[in-house]
Amino acid sequence: MPGHPPEEDEPPSRGRPFGLYSCHRPVTLRVYDSGLMSPELLEPDIRRLVQSRIREGTLSPTTVVIPPGRLSKGGDTCIVCGFVIIAGRNEADVSGFHAHERCAVIWREESDRLL
Numbered sequence: 001m002p003g004h005p006p007e008e009d010e011p012p013s014r015g016r017p018f019g020l021y022s023c024h025r026p027v028t029l030r031v032y033d034s035g036l037m038s039p040e041l042l043e044p045d046i047r048r049l050v051q052s053r054i055r056e057g058t059l060s061p062t063t064v065v066i067p068p069g070r071l072s073k074g075g076d077t078c079i080v081c082g083f084v085i086i087a088g089r090n091e092a093d094v095s096g097f098h099a100h101e102r103c104a105v106i107w108r109e110e111s112d113r114l115l
Helices: 043-056 101-114
Strands: 016-022 025-031 037-039 090-094 097-100
Touching (some): 090 101
Antiparallel strands (some): 025 037
16 A cells, blocks of 8 residues: 555565455455455355355356467456456456466366256
8 A cells, every 4th residue: 555664574565465255255456556355255256256146146157168268458357256367377268258277267167066
């Protein structure tokens, strides 16, 4: 945070982690110089999110083959987790929707389990 002196035992970094709570579970986000936030969600958390969204009907199961990821130009929102995809991160185009590559793969795996 601007103007915030680093703690003595805090390593220098470009992004400073902040804790948020989603469904009563901590979620770590990093704020980068660009001002955008990206998820640092663990795989089990992404799986729970995908399972919940498919169950609620806010994310349809997918049967498409997930193409190899490509470096993102940044600014698109991930259809799976809802976070902005940061430039330079791997992104997958799934039936015209943008997703973090990791989110897209988990989306497909969880869809396969349900179908």
